[in-house]
Amino acid sequence: MIELTIDNKKIEVEEGTTILKAARKAGVEIPTLCHFELCDMGIENKPGGCRICVVEVEGRRNLAPSCMTEAQNGMVVHTHNIRVLNARTTVLKLIISDHPFDCLVCAKSGQCELQSLAIQFGIRSQPYEGEQSRYRKDTSPSIIREVDKCIMCRRCEMMCNEVQTVGALAAVNRGFMSVVAPAFEMNLEDSPCTYCGQCVSVCPTGALTEVDHTNDIIRALSDPAKTVVVQTAPAVRAALGEEFGLPPGTLVTGKMVSALRELGFDYIFDTDFSADLTIMEEGTELLQRLQRHLEGDPEVRLPILTSCCPGWVSFFEHNFPDLLDVPSTAKSPQQMFGAIAKSYFAEKIGVNRKDMIVVSIMPCLAKKYECQRDEFKVDGNPDVDYSISTRELAAFIKQANIDFLNLPEGNFDDPLGESSGAGVIFGNTGGVIEAACRTAYELYTGKRLEKVDFHALRGMEGIRSATVDFDGLPLHIGIAHGLGNARKLLNDVRAGKSQYHAIEIMACPGGCIGGGGQPYHHGDSEILSKRIAAIYTEDERKVIRKSHENPSIIRLYDEYLGKPGSHKAHHLLHTEYFPKSNEVTFNLM
Amino acid sequence: MDRSILEGDPHSILEAMAICGYCIGATKGLIYIRAEYPLAIRRLKIAIAQAREYGLLGEHIFGTGFSFDITLKYGAGAFVCGEETALIHSMEGKRGEPSNKPPFPAQSGYMGKPTNVNNVETLANIPVIILKGAEWFSSIGTERSKGTKVFALAGKINNVGLIEVPMGITLREIIYEIGGGIKNGKKFKAVQTGGPSGGCLTEKHLDTPIDYESLTAAGSMMGSGGMIVLDEDDCMVSVAKFYLGFIVEESCGKCAPCRIGNKRLHETLGRITAGKGMQEDIEKLRNLGSVIKDTSLCGLGQTSPNPVLSTLDNFMDEYLEHVHDKKCRSGQCRDLLYYVISENDCIGCMACKRVCPTHAISGEKKEAHVINQGICIKCGACMEKCQFDAISLMN
Numbered sequence: 001m002i003e004l005t006i007d008n009k010k011i012e013v014e015e016g017t018t019i020l021k022a023a024r025k026a027g028v029e030i031p032t033l034c035h036f037e038l039c040d041m042g043i044e045n046k047p048g049g050c051r052i053c054v055v056e057v058e059g060r061r062n063l064a065p066s067c068m069t070e071a072q073n074g075m076v077v078h079t080h081n082i083r084v085l086n087a088r089t090t091v092l093k094l095i096i097s098d099h100p101f102d103c104l105v106c107a108k109s110g111q112c113e114l115q116s117l118a119i120q121f122g123i124r125s126q127p128y129e130g131e132q133s134r135y136r137k138d139t140s141p142s143i144i145r146e147v148d149k150c151i152m153c154r155r156c157e158m159m160c161n162e163v164q165t166v167g168a169l170a171a172v173n174r175g176f177m178s179v180v181a182p183a184f185e186m187n188l189e190d191s192p193c194t195y196c197g198q199c200v201s202v203c204p205t206g207a208l209t210e211v212d213h214t215n216d217i218i219r220a221l222s223d224p225a226k227t228v229v230v231q232t233a234p235a236v237r238a239a240l241g242e243e244f245g246l247p248p249g250t251l252v253t254g255k256m257v258s259a260l261r262e263l264g265f266d267y268i269f270d271t272d273f274s275a276d277l278t279i280m281e282e283g284t285e286l287l288q289r290l291q292r293h294l295e296g297d298p299e300v301r302l303p304i305l306t307s308c309c310p311g312w313v314s315f316f317e318h319n320f321p322d323l324l325d326v327p328s329t330a331k332s333p334q335q336m337f338g339a340i341a342k343s344y345f346a347e348k349i350g351v352n353r354k355d356m357i358v359v360s361i362m363p364c365l366a367k368k369y370e371c372q373r374d375e376f377k378v379d380g381n382p383d384v385d386y387s388i389s390t391r392e393l394a395a396f397i398k399q400a401n402i403d404f405l406n407l408p409e410g411n412f413d414d415p416l417g418e419s420s421g422a423g424v425i426f427g428n429t430g431g432v433i434e435a436a437c438r439t440a441y442e443l444y445t446g447k448r449l450e451k452v453d454f455h456a457l458r459g460m461e462g463i464r465s466a467t468v469d470f471d472g473l474p475l476h477i478g479i480a481h482g483l484g485n486a487r488k489l490l491n492d493v494r495a496g497k498s499q500y501h502a503i504e505i506m507a508c509p510g511g512c513i514g515g516g517g518q519p520y521h522h523g524d525s526e527i528l529s530k531r532i533a534a535i536y537t538e539d540e541r542k543v544i545r546k547s548h549e550n551p552s553i554i555r556l557y558d559e560y561l562g563k564p565g566s567h568k569a570h571h572l573l574h575t576e577y578f579p580k581s582n583e584v585t586f587n588l589m
Numbered sequence: 590m591d592r593s594i595l596e597g598d599p600h601s602i603l604e605a606m607a608i609c610g611y612c613i614g615a616t617k618g619l620i621y622i623r624a625e626y627p628l629a630i631r632r633l634k635i636a637i638a639q640a641r642e643y644g645l646l647g648e649h650i651f652g653t654g655f656s657f658d659i660t661l662k663y664g665a666g667a668f669v670c671g672e673e674t675a676l677i678h679s680m681e682g683k684r685g686e687p688s689n690k691p692p693f694p695a696q697s698g699y700m701g702k703p704t705n706v707n708n709v710e711t712l713a714n715i716p717v718i719i720l721k722g723a724e725w726f727s728s729i730g731t732e733r734s735k736g737t738k739v740f741a742l743a744g745k746i747n748n749v750g751l752i753e754v755p756m757g758i759t760l761r762e763i764i765y766e767i768g769g770g771i772k773n774g775k776k777f778k779a780v781q782t783g784g785p786s787g788g789c790l791t792e793k794h795l796d797t798p799i800d801y802e803s804l805t806a807a808g809s810m811m812g813s814g815g816m817i818v819l820d821e822d823d824c825m826v827s828v829a830k831f832y833l834g835f836i837v838e839e840s841c842g843k844c845a846p847c848r849i850g851n852k853r854l855h856e857t858l859g860r861i862t863a864g865k866g867m868q869e870d871i872e873k874l875r876n877l878g879s880v881i882k883d884t885s886l887c888g889l890g891q892t893s894p895n896p897v898l899s900t901l902d903n904f905m906d907e908y909l910e911h912v913h914d915k916k917c918r919s920g921q922c923r924d925l926l927y928y929v930i931s932e933n934d935c936i937g938c939m940a941c942k943r944v945c946p947t948h949a950i951s952g953e954k955k956e957a958h959v960i961n962q963g964i965c966i967k968c969g970a971c972m973e974k975c976q977f978d979a980i981s982l983m984n
Contacts, residue, residue, distance in 0.1 A: 048689045049844050051884040062891060063883050068689045083883070090880040094849040127873060128849075130856040152842060171684055171842070174667070176852045178842025 002073040019066035034153035035067040040525040045158040097128040108206030140188040141369040142195035149207040156199030164483040168193035196311035196507040197365030197516015213386040220357040221264045230265040235363035235427030235512035238534040242519040243394030249530030254409025272419030274337035275426040276547035282330040283439045284564035303500040310370035311507030321579030329574040338383025339572040360387045363515035389517025418552040421539035429481035429511035430457040433504035438546045445471040478503040590739040591709035595629040599636035605715035610657040618659040668839035673706040686841040687887035730756030734800030744818035757798040775820040783812025785835040786892035788899030808899040824921035825904040830858035832896035847890030850881040863924040866912040920984040932957040934979035941971035
């Protein structure tokens with residue numbers, strides 16, 4: 001332990017602690033801007049670029065960045081004397097001088113960390129007017145880059161490269177024109193971007209935001225000729241309340257349904273339903289592959305990989321095009337829902353698929369891209385028309401003047417609104433594979449599974465492995481969340497070293513509850529843990545905990561699909577993957 | 590001058606690096622060199638091949654257990670890549686930008702390995718110190734700055750070129766004895782030392798012994814060893830603007846004060862030299878300059894405001910003249926010059942009046958004309974047209 005003095009407070013900290021963390025321990029809050037941390041996940045960004053967190057260290061010539069200067073024994077630190085405050089304010093004014101003044105119409109207004117600092121510092125004038133760095137606006141299917149607003153905090157770059165190992169974003173240009181962009185400032189769409197949205201979830205300003213489809217939905221809702229169907233993903237209900245001031249981890253399933261009803265959706269269904277359907281298809285595929293593997297079929301490839309996550313699907317299409325036969329062919333719950341809604345359900349209510357609009361509420365930005373993929377269209381008509389994020393839904397509810405907190409608890413409609421607890425836990429890392437185990441165990445062993453909670457599969461570590469006893473058959477399971485962790489498991493698969501039978505992968509840290517479309521967590525990893533806990537609570541509250549026991553699922557197979565893996569099920573619920581290049585392709589003209 | 594050493598005596602560097610490797614237990618040496626120095630690269634390659642042939646580099650040097658080899662790494666000439674952490678990142682194939690110290694390269698450097706970074710001039714001193722001994726080396730120079738220093742003498746001076754002088758020599762000796770005095774008998778004004786982020790020394794520093802400490806104390810630095818002599822024709826505000834322009838080009842963009850602050854300094858200096866400066870601009874320059882020094886991430890940003898701060902310290906009168914009198918005494922700031930028509934020489938031919946694009950010239954035929962300074966855009970068309978040398982540029 002070492003002892004130092006911060007603002008006349010003596011404090012003991014462990015060696016290696018930064019001044020910033022030591023100060024926080026002493027109850028002294030030092031403002032930061034580029035620094036970002038999700039401490040439970042070992043994610044930290046501290047390039048030392050913004051210089052907002054500078055402090056005076058006695059005996060040191062210049063000011064020290066507190067986020068990356070280690071505390072030393074006997075150090076005397078001043079965090080708010082005139083020299084420090086003048087430096088901080090001057091640097092903040094400099095950053096603002098190269099930032100557009102369009103807060104009134106900025107998508108990030110109210111959530112912008114630069115704006116918050118300007119308020120905190122009481123900035124009332126702009127003495128450093130001058131040229132502003134200007135860049136081309138870039139719109140992709142999911143993410144908008146308005147990098148005039150980039151402050152070079154490099155958080156997105158850290159997320160994209162170190163956590164996700166996608167490598168789509170990095171600093172380009174020099175000096176005043178420096179900005180974070182894809183190589184050669186090409187469009188995000190032409191880069192290896194997977195649209196996981198983690199860059200958006202950490203961007204402190206409005207430089208990276210989602211493509212907003214709210215207006216398309218308003219247009220559809222106001223068109224009497226359209227039947228508008230909405231599905232809500234599991235992770236949304238565990239986070240939406242945050243946007244209305246509720247504590248993180250508050251479940252708002254019923255209020256969310258009521259809000260959607262007030263907004264005018266014709267049918268309010270649940271993606272949890274199609275998550276159950278995913279388990280039926282993916283679980284069957286797992287068992288079939290496992291059976292063939294155990295029988296010694298050399299052509300079958302194990303492990304089987306989950307395929308619910310569109311960011312993850314893009315990632316392996318880009319980075320592991322040689323392994324396209326390894327993931328399950330099952331579509332994601334969003335797309336299974338769309339396919340069933342525009343066939344089974346549309347036929348049931350006698351609506352032409354062209355007159356039906358399917359909207360999804362997702363914690364995810366990659367879902368926007370996923371629903372635009374060509375293979376999920378019938379004659380150009382997409383199975384899912386629009387996907388909006390949890391944040392967009394919250395903004396929509398506020399825009400419609402709905403008193404969310406005082407809404408009654410509504411119920412999902414039938415038949416695509418009924419779900420099991422297994423469908424709910426799709427929102428958490430480890431949840432998909434746990435849901436699969438609940439069903440696969442019973443199908444494989446023919447016995448009833450009494451203890452449905454597979455605690456060994458839960459947790460926050462980036463890569464987890466567990467062995468589940470299938471009545472004598474040890475099923476080896478791997479779980480990764482965050483694409484960098486996924487890459488490690490995939491490298492083993494490619495090298496033939498993987499010992500797993502099945503691997504679950506989710507692109508975002510924490511799973512969908514930490515998706516790129518969720519309310520901003522501003523680096524508070526406790527928010528993610530609370531959302532995870534809420535999802536498990538929702539699961540526990542359910543009477544039905546296994547996908548194959550969901551009566552609506554049973555009825556769907558009886559009435560329409562036959563059995564899992566049938567020809568019709570394959571046609572509607574399975575997909576194929578396409579190799580994508582990571583090569584830089586850009587037009588010099 | 591480092592290039593001259595590499596071109597002229599590459600073996601001194603190879604030898605010094607091998608000695609350094611022997612001392613610290615390194616087996617691998619890397620030379621980071623600009624790809625735009627083809628001659629230095631060619632000669633280094635020849636020297637490395639020769640050294641290997643003689644067994645001075647490679648496995649088991651002189652039959653001992655010590656092995657050491659050197660490879661070249663090419664840079665693209667970014668100024669900031671002279672900063673050791675940026676240099677290492679560039680060598681690793683990453684963006685050439687610095688990172689916080691600690692960790693110092695000696696703790697975690699190239700590819701995360703402990704790395705000793707030295708510049709060419711330092712290394713070039715090593716073989717001769719080993720040969721002649723430390724006492725001999727210490728006998729040259731001052732108490733705290735030992736040995737010699739190479740300066741690149743340039744500017745308004747009769748003898749330009751590289752000079753190697755003992756530490757502690759005075760500016761007067763360098764300028765008037767070695768440099769042969771100011772060109773064309775003009776008056777000495779200042780000397781800019783230390784490269785683009787150095788500062789200006791003035792007449793009052795002429796007899797100060799030059800070493801690391803005295804230069805820093807005077808608001809400049811040893812830096813790259815650049816020494817540019819300025820005379821009475823140089824405008825100190827323009828000089829500061831020139832260097833800031835270079836810094837703006839060469840800032841890596843990683844930290845906010847250097848990336849944006851230097852741009853704002855440069856813009857402010859631009860306003861002052863264009864005659865649009867205000868008193869508050871001077872305060873702004875001083876505050877911004879000191880904050881950039883105080884908060885920047887690396888040595889480039891921590892020294893980049895030196896040209897502004899040292900000219901503010903030593904030539905405030907010139908700044909005030911630019912700001913308040915809209916006057917540049919050396920006539921370097923074109924926007925502060927104005928055209929006048931001599932009443933005596935003008936014959937009233939009206940040629941200037943016809944050519945003036947803004948109709949700023951008035952006057953009747955055969956009468957002396959007058960330029961309205963408020964309308965004149967200083968294009969110079971009138972002066973070019975006048976056949977009687979009646980129009981001149983004033984400051």
